Amino acid sequence: MTIQEAAKYTVERAMKSGADQADVYLESGRESTVTVRMGELETLKQATSKGLGLRVFTGNRLGFAYTSDFSKKSLKAFAKRTVEMAEEITSDPHNVLPDSTKKDAYPDLGLYDSKIAEIPIDWKIKTAKKMEETTFAYDKRIVNSSGASVYDGELEAVIANSLGIFHTYKTSSCTLVCSPIAEENGKKESNYWYTSKRFFEDLESAEEVAEKAAFRAIRMLNPTKPKTQVVPVVFDPQMAASFIGIIFYALNGESILKRSSFMVDKLNEKVASGKFTMIDDPLMKRGIGSQPIDDEGVPTNTKTVIDAGKLKYYFYNAYSAHKAGKKPTGNARRGYSSTPSVGAWNLYLKAGEMAPEEIIKSVDNGLYLTRTMGWGVNMVNGDISRGASGLWIENGELTHSIGEATIAGNLLGMLKNVSMVGNDLEFRSSRAAPTIKIDDVTVSGT
C-alpha cells in the first residue's frame, strides 16, 4: 500500500467500525544529518520514518490514536480499537470535523525541490568543514566549535477525512548551521547562525553563514552586567520574530474561550502601537511555513492579524470554531502523534521605514537584545521576564556586550510601546520581523 492508500483505508475502516466521522493525518519523511567538528566528520545520520494519526467521532465523542505500522491487518485492528476507545469519552457537541470546504485545486506553492534528495554526501561534508574553517579564519579568538552541520529532509503528508477531503503534498528543506565558540581572557561565548530553505539553490553560502556566526560569537566576548533600570530595548530581527511568535500564541481561540490568554476580550481593539502590523501568510512561494490547506483540510488564506495596532483575528480549528460559533480559520496544525492545535504559517511583522542603524542611533541609553533565555512568559496575564543578552547602546552607538541580565514587562504594555519598526525584514524561517524598538522595558542586572 502507498501512504495515500493507507490513509484512505484507515478512514474507511474507522467508518466501517462505527465512527460517524473520521480523519487521518499522515506523515512520511526522510532526514539526514552530517556534522563536522574541529575539522573531522563527527556524525552521520540518515533514516526514513512514518506515522499516521486517526481521529474518530462517534456520537460527538473523540477517540485519537497513532501508529507507524502501516500493514493492512494492523491498520484494520487499529481503526477498530480507536473507535472503541472513543466510546469511553464524554460526548461533546463541538467534536466535529470542519464542514467540507473542498476546493478543486490548491495553489502550487513550490514547497518541494527534488534536488534536495540528490545532494551528495561529499558536498555536505565539504560544506560543513568549510563553515568551520571560515569561522577559525575569521578571528583568532574563535578557538573552538560545537560543530557545523548540514541537515536535509523531505516530508510527504496526507490529509484524508470521511467528508471527502483528500490532499497530499511534499515538502523539502535543507539547513546549514554553524556554531563557533570564541574565547578571550579564559571566558567563552558560543553562538550560531544558519540558513534554511526549501530549495537547494536558495541556500546562502557556507562562508556567509559562518562569518555571521563568528561575528555573533566575537561581539559577545567580555560581557558586563548592566545596571538595573528602565530603558528602551531594541530587538534584533531574530528577537523581534520570537516576540511576534509569542503574541500569536496568545490568539489561539481555545485559550480565548477558556479565558487563559492575556488577549481575551481584545478583538477589534487597539492592542499595539499603530506601527505594529502583523501578518500570517500561508501562501508565500517556497515559504518554510507555507501550506495551501491546513491539517484538518481547511483551505488557508493570508490574514492581517494585527492591523496598525488593531487586533483583527482570533484563530480557530474545527473544535474551537464550533464552540465559539465561528468558522475555522485554516490554522489547524498537528503532527501525526497529536490532535490538531492552532498555529501560524509564515508569520511576520510588516517592515517600517527606518534603517536598523537609525533605530540604534535614536537610543541614548538602552539594550540591543540579541538573545533571550528561559520560559518566563505568562500567557494568562502577559507578564514576561526572561534572561537577556546583547549589546549596550550608548549615545546611539553599540558598545560592549551584556550578559547575566533579564528583561521584564507585560506583553500588552510592550506592544503599545513599540515605537520604531525597521525596514530590514528578511524571511529566514517561518517567523520573521525587522528590528523593532520597545520603550520602557525593565532590564535587571546589578
Place this chain on the structure above:
Amino acid sequence: MNAEKKDNSGLSRRDFLRHSATGAAMVMTAPPIAALMMQSKDALAKAVASSEAQLDKKTISKLLEIALSQGGEFSEVYIQYTINSSLQLEEERIRQANYGIVQGVGIRVLNGAQTGYGYSDDFSFDSLESAAKVAAFIANQPDSAKHPAKIVPRNYANVNPIGIYPDQVAVKQKTDLLYRANDVARSNDKRIIQVDASFADSVSMFTIANSEGLYTTDERVLFRMNVSVIAEENDRRERGYHGGGGRLGFNHFETLTPEILANEAVRQATVLLDAVDAPAGPNEVVLGNGWAGILLHEAIGHGLEADFNRKKTSLYTGRIGEKVASELCTVIDEGNIPNRRGSLTVDDEGTPTRKNVLIEDGILRSYMVDRLNGKLMNMELTGSGRRQSFKHYPMPRMTNTYMMPGESTPEEIISSVEKGFYAKSFGGGQVDISNGNFVFNVTEGYLIENGKVTAPVKGATLIGIGPEVLTKVVMVGNDFSLDQGIGNCGKNGQSVPVGVGQPHVKISEITVGGTAVAGASMTG
C-alpha cells in the same frame, strides 16, 4: 524544565529538521501531556510478541556485524516498543482519549569520536539492513572490519518495581481521578473559572545489544497526572499548576491524590491574584525545597555532562578536584533511586545506573559519562547515556540530580534574611554551557522583610552564572525533598524525563528579573 505545556518556540513541529544544532542551549521543559502506557508486564510482553516489534538474537547479531562491516570500532542495536496513552479533562468533561504506539530500531556505530546512526520504524530485514549500512558508513576501513562478540543475555534487578500496571486499571478509574481533581478545584474557591486535568501513562520494552557482547532488556513504566487551574477576580487572571508521578504503579495516586494536586494548583492561582511586582536587580534569595533543584540542573548539571568537557566547551572543563561551590554543597546524580521519574535500571546504552557524586563539599568530583565520551576520556561509565527514542543516538544526560541536606531549619534560613526574595514554585530553566549563564523561572515568589515572608510577588526569572552562584550558597536546609515527578530535560532536540531535589537553600546574591526598580515607576 517547565510545569506547563508550551510551545512558543516559533518552530512548528512540521519543520522536519530541528534547528537545535547550536549545542549551547539546554532547556528543561515539562513533557507535553502525552506519555502513558497501558499494559502490565505480561500483557506488554504479549503485545510485543504479537507485534512485529521484535528481533531474534540471530538477526540482532547479523545487524551488529553489518554495522561493523566498514571497520567501525563498536556497533549497537536499540529496539523500542512503547505504548503511550492519555486522558484529558477540560470544562468538566473528558475531552479526549489518546493512544499511540512507538516502535522501531536504532543502529549506531562508533569509530573514535565519530558516530554513524540509522534507524527504522519498519522491522523488515531489508529496512534494518539499510539502517545498519547507513551507520556503518561512518568508518572507512572495510579491510580491518571486526566481528562482533557473541551476545550474552544479562538482566539487572528492576530499579522501578511497579505495583499496579496501567492496563490493570480501568479507564473509569483514571477518569475518576480527573473528575475528583475537577470537583475539588471548583468547589474549593469560587474564583476558579477553569480546571484542566490530565492523566498519562506509558509502558515500554527496550532491547539493547552491542558488539562487545552486551544484550539486555528493560521494561519502563511512567505515570503522570497534572492539574492546571485559572483563577479570575476583578478582571485579573492567574494560573496555578501542580502535577506528579514517576516510574511507579497506579497505586501511587492513593498517596499523591487528585485532591492534593488540585488544592495546590488552586492555592497557587489564588495567591497570585494578589501578587505585587517582583523586585528587579540583585537580591538575597531563599529557594524552596524539592523542584527548586532545577537550580542544580541548570547551574551545574549540564556543565558536568562529559561531552561538553571532552570538547572543552564547558566552564567546568579540566576542573575535577577543584573547588567549584561552597563547602555546604554536595550534589549527586542518582539514576537508581526507586520509582523516580528520572530513574532507570539501565541507561539507553545498557549500562546499569548508579549514584554519582558530582560535587562533594564544594569540590568537583565527577562528570556524567556515556560510552562514546568514556572511551575517549578514559573515564568510567556512570549510567548516564540516554536518548529520547530509537530515532536518536545517546548523549550523557542527568537522571535525578539533587543537593544533600544541611543543618539549618527552613525557619532559620528565612529569619536570617532582612530584605530579600523567597522563591517557592518554579517553571522552566535553561543554561548556556559556554558562558555559564543560566535562568530559571519562579512562578510563585514572596518578599522577605525583616526575617518574615510577606507579600506574594509576580513570577520572575532568576539569572546567574553557574560556577559563581554555587559559591554563594550560604545556608542549606535540613528539609530535603525530591520533586513530585514532573520534569523533562531537553538537550540538542532530545527530551528525556528527569528528577531534581534539594532542601531550602539561601543564596547570598542572585539577579531577580522583576519590574519593580527601586526609585523608578513603570508604564504599561
